[in-house]
Amino acid sequence: MNAINRHEQNALSRAVLEIDVNNHPGVMSHVVGLFSRRAYNVEGILCLPLDDGSRSRIWLLVNEDQRLPQMMKQVGKLEDVIGIRRHNADHAVFQNLENFFRG
Amino acid sequence: MTDTLNGAQITIRLLERQGIRTVAGIPGGAILPIYDALGQSSIIHHVLARHEQGAGFMAQGMARASGQTAVCLASSGPGATNLLTAIADAKLDSIPLVAITGQVPKAMIGTDAFQEVDTYGLSIPITKHNFLVSSAEELLEVIPRAFELAASGRPGPVLVDIPKDVQMQVIDIGEWPAPGRRQPPPEPDGWALSEAAAMINAAKRPILYLGGGVVHSGASGQAVRLAEKAGLPTVMTLMGLGAMPVDHALSLGMLGMHAARYTNLALDECDLLIAVGARFDDRATGKVAAFCPQAKIIHIDIDPAELDKIKTAHIGITADVDAALLRLTPAVAENRRTQWLQRIADLKSEYPLVMPEQDNPLSHFGLIRTVAACLDDEATIATDVGQHQMWVAQAYPLRRPRQWLTSGGLGTMGFGVPAAIGAALAEPERTVVCFTGDGSILMNIQELVTAAEEGANVKIVLMNNATLGLVHQQQTLFYGERLFASQFKSTPDFVKVAQGFGIAAVDLDQAANPCAALMEAINRPGPCLIHASIDAEQKVYPMVPPGAANRDMIGA
Numbered sequence: 001m002n003a004i005n006r007h008e009q010n011a012l013s014r015a016v017l018e019i020d021v022n023n024h025p026g027v028m029s030h031v032v033g034l035f036s037r038r039a040y041n042v043e044g045i046l047c048l049p050l051d052d053g054s055r056s057r058i059w060l061l062v063n064e065d066q067r068l069p070q071m072m073k074q075v076g077k078l079e080d081v082i083g084i085r086r087h088n089a090d091h092a093v094f095q096n097l098e099n100f101f102r103g
Numbered sequence: 104m105t106d107t108l109n110g111a112q113i114t115i116r117l118l119e120r121q122g123i124r125t126v127a128g129i130p131g132g133a134i135l136p137i138y139d140a141l142g143q144s145s146i147i148h149h150v151l152a153r154h155e156q157g158a159g160f161m162a163q164g165m166a167r168a169s170g171q172t173a174v175c176l177a178s179s180g181p182g183a184t185n186l187l188t189a190i191a192d193a194k195l196d197s198i199p200l201v202a203i204t205g206q207v208p209k210a211m212i213g214t215d216a217f218q219e220v221d222t223y224g225l226s227i228p229i230t231k232h233n234f235l236v237s238s239a240e241e242l243l244e245v246i247p248r249a250f251e252l253a254a255s256g257r258p259g260p261v262l263v264d265i266p267k268d269v270q271m272q273v274i275d276i277g278e279w280p281a282p283g284r285r286q287p288p289p290e291p292d293g294w295a296l297s298e299a300a301a302m303i304n305a306a307k308r309p310i311l312y313l314g315g316g317v318v319h320s321g322a323s324g325q326a327v328r329l330a331e332k333a334g335l336p337t338v339m340t341l342m343g344l345g346a347m348p349v350d351h352a353l354s355l356g357m358l359g360m361h362a363a364r365y366t367n368l369a370l371d372e373c374d375l376l377i378a379v380g381a382r383f384d385d386r387a388t389g390k391v392a393a394f395c396p397q398a399k400i401i402h403i404d405i406d407p408a409e410l411d412k413i414k415t416a417h418i419g420i421t422a423d424v425d426a427a428l429l430r431l432t433p434a435v436a437e438n439r440r441t442q443w444l445q446r447i448a449d450l451k452s453e454y455p456l457v458m459p460e461q462d463n464p465l466s467h468f469g470l471i472r473t474v475a476a477c478l479d480d481e482a483t484i485a486t487d488v489g490q491h492q493m494w495v496a497q498a499y500p501l502r503r504p505r506q507w508l509t510s511g512g513l514g515t516m517g518f519g520v521p522a523a524i525g526a527a528l529a530e531p532e533r534t535v536v537c538f539t540g541d542g543s544i545l546m547n548i549q550e551l552v553t554a555a556e557e558g559a560n561v562k563i564v565l566m567n568n569a570t571l572g573l574v575h576q577q578q579t580l581f582y583g584e585r586l587f588a589s590q591f592k593s594t595p596d597f598v599k600v601a602q603g604f605g606i607a608a609v610d611l612d613q614a615a616n617p618c619a620a621l622m623e624a625i626n627r628p629g630p631c632l633i634h635a636s637i638d639a640e641q642k643v644y645p646m647v648p649p650g651a652a653n654r655d656m657i658g659a
Contacts, residue, residue: 073408
């Protein structure tokens with residue numbers, strides 16, 4: 001872990017998922033449940049409502065894994081998921097958050 | 104015209120408008136308003152199960168036999184948790200089900216109220232989708248949507264949790280929503296279909312691999328036409344049995360863990376596998392890396408997540424399989440495939456499925472074959488889970504889609520009796536046979552009284568070896584014959600138990616002429632238990648040991 005810096009680690013082995021969902025109670029459980037049942041850790045989550053609040057956008061930071069394409073298909077099948085896009089780990093959304101995550 | 108109704112009455116009216124005529128369930132405090140409304144319905148017949156899991160499997164039996172979405176009801180808390188196994192079973196076998204549960208009033212949710220459980224949270228991973236309804240108005244949207252979701256795409260169970268105060272909330276309804284219907288599936292990709300046709304035409308040793316999706320899609324006839332035109336030997340999964348008559352010249356029967364040797368050996372040699380509505384389940388494939396090792400793969404499924412999940416397909420087609428086969432068949436060349444079919448014939452004669460004692464109705468295969476001889480293809484065959492299930496899958500001449508009702512993916516002991524009752528209620532003109540074991544039947548035996556109450560035309564063939572047969576078999580073969588917890592030291596008198604529940608019963612062990620006694624029991628209308636003792640040392644053979652390649656089968 002110490003041999004490569006955090007940024008390199010991200011670039012090597014992580015992906016960012018952008019998921020548009022209907023905004024009502026339980027949707028987050030549906031999404032993250034697909035990961036937890038496969039013992040697939042979610043490293044980071046950001047979520048806020050969009051526009052009028054009827055939809056939300058969930059950003060997930062996950063490890064790259066050979067299961068990721070299947071995970072994305074499973075997420076895409078959820079009734080409350082409108083769309084899912086995959087980005088590289090260097091996507092800006094999880095950057096500059098260090099101040100909120102100091103021990 | 105405006106109707107003024109409460110949420111419960113709205114729910115029942117929406118079920119009526121969906122075309123629901125029979126529901127199974129058990130009332131309880133949190134669903135009493137719905138039961139009050141249901142009691143006033145002159146259209147819907149309510150079947151009172153004796154355990155909510157029984158209600159869930161009755162609904163499954165209705166759905167599996169008819170292909171139509173079926174409904175089960177339960178109260179909150181234990182009512183809902185008792186339903187979960189039947190819902191999970193429907194998820195794994197893609198059965199369209201709408202489960203409606205009562206919930207404590209909204210204001211009490213989260214207070215650990217009496218009979219409160221997080222039904223929504225519990226049902227997330229085992230449903231296709233679920234709803235917690237927060238107002239009576241919402242029911243007008245949610246109930247039709249639940250039916251649309253259950254039946255569209257890959258079918259599955261949908262749960263609707265309705266708090267008691269929502270059931271009692273009175274609103275005015277101006278216009279009723281249209282019933283929820285199956286949405287048209289995506290059109291198959293024409294380019295991929297023509298590539299698939301070219302691959303079939305170029306293949307020397309192709310095999311068609313039919314799964315439960317073929318049955319769900321109503322594609323059996325089209326699958327047989329494709330096989331006949333292109334000369335395709337055809338294997339079926341446990342869920343696909345009946346898609347092609349098992350005695351069709353091109354049928355290789357069931358593949359996988361308990362397939363005939365010739366079936367798995369043919370797959371080992373194939374150069375093209377055409378998977379249709381099948382999901383490469385581990386019981387079908389054995390060790391995946393060694394499954395059809397020489398084959399290119401065409402995979403057609405309505406669920407895009409099934410493509411490339413276990414095996415990477417050379418051509419993957421997301422489509423309703425009936426629509427895809429309808430377009431694929433004209434594009435493939437007529438081919439008699441003499442060489443390959445000769446090779447298949449040689450494998451069949453060299454490595455046949457051995458079924459000893461077929462003429463002895465008190466042997467496992469003999470009993471199954473004798474039952475089959477008493478019936479025609481109109482009969483519906485249900486099973487429980489265990490050795491008997493595999494023997495029936497191997498030996499019963501299944502020839503019709505939806506003839507065969509079995510718990511495939513979840514493998515739920517206790518499935519058989521209530522599913523058979525549900526099938527008999529959905530199609531009262533048919534005789535429904537349920538093969539079961541002494542382990543399985545005890546897991547939902549309380550539904551015998553439901554069968555009696557409904558006069559359901561179910562014949563329960565109990566193959567009693569006083570063991571948990573598949574456990575006994577695995578302990579014998581793979582755990583150094585250390586038999587533990589697989590032999591029952593006490594067994595009930597099943598004939599008396601059945602009679603005590605109010606249904607006829609016959610013991611073939613005691614019959615002077617077992618064949619005649621069996622035929623008489625099957626032909627007598629109404630429910631009947633047919634008991635026969637079988638040898639506990641009999642194994643389901645051949646068998647692929649867990650984790651092994653399908654070519655490495657053991658036993659007969």
